[in-house]
Amino acid sequence: MEASTPSSSGAGEITGRPKSVIAVLAGGVGAAKFLRGLTNAGLDEEIVAIVNTGDDWTQYGLKICPDLDTITYTLADLVNPKTGWGVRDETYRSRETLLSLGDDPWFTLGDRDIGLHMYRTKLLAEGANLTQVTAKISQKLDLSVTLLPMTNDEVGTKVLVQIPSTDNEGDQLVELDFQEYFVRYSHQPRVIRVRYQGIEVARPTMEVEQALLNARRIVIAPSNPILSIGPILALGGVGDQLRQRAANGDVVAISPIIAGEAVKGPLAQILDSLMTQHDARIVAELYREVTSQFVVDTADVALVDSINDMGLTALTTQTLMTDLDSAVKLARFAVTIP
Numbered sequence: 001m002e003a004s005t006p007s008s009s010g011a012g013e014i015t016g017r018p019k020s021v022i023a024v025l026a027g028g029v030g031a032a033k034f035l036r037g038l039t040n041a042g043l044d045e046e047i048v049a050i051v052n053t054g055d056d057w058t059q060y061g062l063k064i065c066p067d068l069d070t071i072t073y074t075l076a077d078l079v080n081p082k083t084g085w086g087v088r089d090e091t092y093r094s095r096e097t098l099l100s101l102g103d104d105p106w107f108t109l110g111d112r113d114i115g116l117h118m119y120r121t122k123l124l125a126e127g128a129n130l131t132q133v134t135a136k137i138s139q140k141l142d143l144s145v146t147l148l149p150m151t152n153d154e155v156g157t158k159v160l161v162q163i164p165s166t167d168n169e170g171d172q173l174v175e176l177d178f179q180e181y182f183v184r185y186s187h188q189p190r191v192i193r194v195r196y197q198g199i200e201v202a203r204p205t206m207e208v209e210q211a212l213l214n215a216r217r218i219v220i221a222p223s224n225p226i227l228s229i230g231p232i233l234a235l236g237g238v239g240d241q242l243r244q245r246a247a248n249g250d251v252v253a254i255s256p257i258i259a260g261e262a263v264k265g266p267l268a269q270i271l272d273s274l275m276t277q278h279d280a281r282i283v284a285e286l287y288r289e290v291t292s293q294f295v296v297d298t299a300d301v302a303l304v305d306s307i308n309d310m311g312l313t314a315l316t317t318q319t320l321m322t323d324l325d326s327a328v329k330l331a332r333f334a335v336t337i338p
Helices: 028-039 066-075 093-100 111-125 130-140 178-184 206-214 230-234 238-247 267-275 280-287 298-308 324-336
Strands: 021-026 046-051 057-059 062-064 146-149 156-163 172-177 190-197 215-220 251-254 293-297 313-317
Touching: 021 028, 021 206, 028 046, 028 066, 028 324, 046 066, 046 206, 062 111, 066 111, 066 130, 066 146, 093 111, 111 130, 130 146, 146 206, 156 178, 172 178, 190 230, 190 267, 206 215, 206 238, 215 238, 215 324, 230 238, 238 251, 251 280, 251 324, 267 280, 280 293, 280 298, 293 298, 298 313, 313 324
Parallel strands: 021 046, 021 215, 046 146, 215 251, 251 293, 293 313
Antiparallel strands: 057 062, 156 172, 156 190
16 A cells, blocks of 8 residues: 555554555455465465455453454464464363353363453553554564554444243344344344444544555355355445446456355345345345446356346356465466456
């Protein structure tokens, strides 16, 4: 990102570079894989990831940023390959202690993972903002991608769900923090509504606004459009910026649904609950105002015409990232579309 003065959010001076910028709206495992592919694609461009913070929350006094952490661990080659999140070869002695004391640590934190959360929480308590803390962690881990939290303000994704009653009084409607829904309840309850608490007053950082302004190409990663990308698009001004860039053909979105199934997570169930069906066409409908091009897997070639009828340009390629090579191919495809 080209700039010569310190940003308003306090990340410090951003040095101008001759490289062009690729900005990626990101959240979760799919985005982490895509970014890993992008960093290995041999492109002489600066990669900036604008990361969802709606999932962030506090446990045991520690500030936890699941999407930022998953992307960080993946790019630092520390991620647990079996889960796609957390740290590989992790230990859980702290959790064992909590269990022995009669606590219910339903959100599992590994010992090394806790160390990162402690470091983040310490810096925030000393007065740094989340953008500054993320930059420092990225520097310590020698990341080649610039990771930007979508905002330094507090935003929380809240999920209104229908929980079956254990008696005869009928089902209950309960609003849960995202992590409660996703982890504690294993994303099983039927979703009635999703809202982003605090989004009305939250603002994107200057770094985020600059990235969207300066980017040659903006990619919406194959992440959950409601839980991961939705909070970013709902931030004041971000949706408008993308609409303007989409009109120039600069924005491409990648479907996280292949052949009617979500690659990972509860997206299919949520779309069924909120929109009665789930396929790549429904995701294209959600993005139709903020992108000009929409990438679907070759398995969904039958949907191309209906997506084109929305006013988008539908493109097909293999979107399932089973290894680094397939992630690299998808990344190159997304950033080289004319």
